[in-house]
Amino acid sequence: MTLWIALIATAAGCYLLKYAGMAAPRRLLDNPWLRRFAIAVPVALLAALIAVEALRGEGQALAWDTARMAGVGAAVLALVLRAPFLVVVVAAAATTAALRALGL
């Protein structure tokens, strides 16, 4: 039940954030400091998520998983080659799965 409440609240919050942008006065975007920070935050968060998820270990520990890191490497390669989003994701999963099947 607690989980459902958290999910509903977060979903509602995410919607309100979207709506706030659609309904907000234009001048909000004119504050250069707010704008600079707001533009930069997703970069920091996404990079943090990549690092934490790629190196996730047991509990709170960090761990190097060669098969998983190879999958992330395959995603980077696909992005460098300007592959479509779906190819990037499939390349990552397929590489990791293949290496695990080989016993890595």
Place this chain on the structure above:
Amino acid sequence: MTRTRLTWANVSILSQLRSPAVRDSLGIGVAVGAAGLAFGTAAVAAGLSPAQSVFLSLFMFTGASQFALVGVIAGGGNLAAGALGALLLGARNTLYGLRLTEVLGWRGAKRALAAHGVIDETTAVTLAQPDRESARIAFVTTYAVLGSFWVAFTLLGALATERVSDIDAFGLDAVGPAIFLGLLWPRLRDEGGRTRLIALLGAGVALATTPILPPGVPVLLAASAGLIALFGPEPRVPGPVDGNGPVSGRNEEVGS
């Protein structure tokens, strides 16, 4: 939902299928929507039920926030920290909305409905259009296609994962990082060294604090790396620059 569909039905499908706006929208909508498979998988692996997974895809409908939230749940983390992380990530949609609302020019109920569809991909495709008419077509098409694929594939992934015992064997633990990389990549590629520095610092802060702080909190702390953006000259971003600089590399103003 109904209003969006009506708008969509009003345009002649055959002629629209040939327009670049629709082609881009379909391509991105299908490709990204299919990634819902990964989300359904990750959500069920984290302990959510298929119903809860689909609920998130249907109502939260913003991939990075969804993945961040279930990531914290999977790590046994604090729900509040997970929710806060999801909201912080979702805050970029506020910025997108500010730009989209000018371009789309909708009001009232239409605007309230369109707000639900404000995400990275709909914004990118919509702002890339040359005029309001194709911007509206692009927005509605991407939203409808991506949205329905995202929800359907979430359900598929969730149901499949319930029947699979070893998720790691399918390499699905590499999917989360790959999706975040795909979202981050255009900005790393197109913006200056400062954007890369922010990314490096954000990752560094999160990694350094992961062993000592509750799950979810390290990613929140990483937001502080964004403070670097307040120093030095305006970021150099390709494209036309107005008095205060552009919002971001791919959010160029569309004729409105």
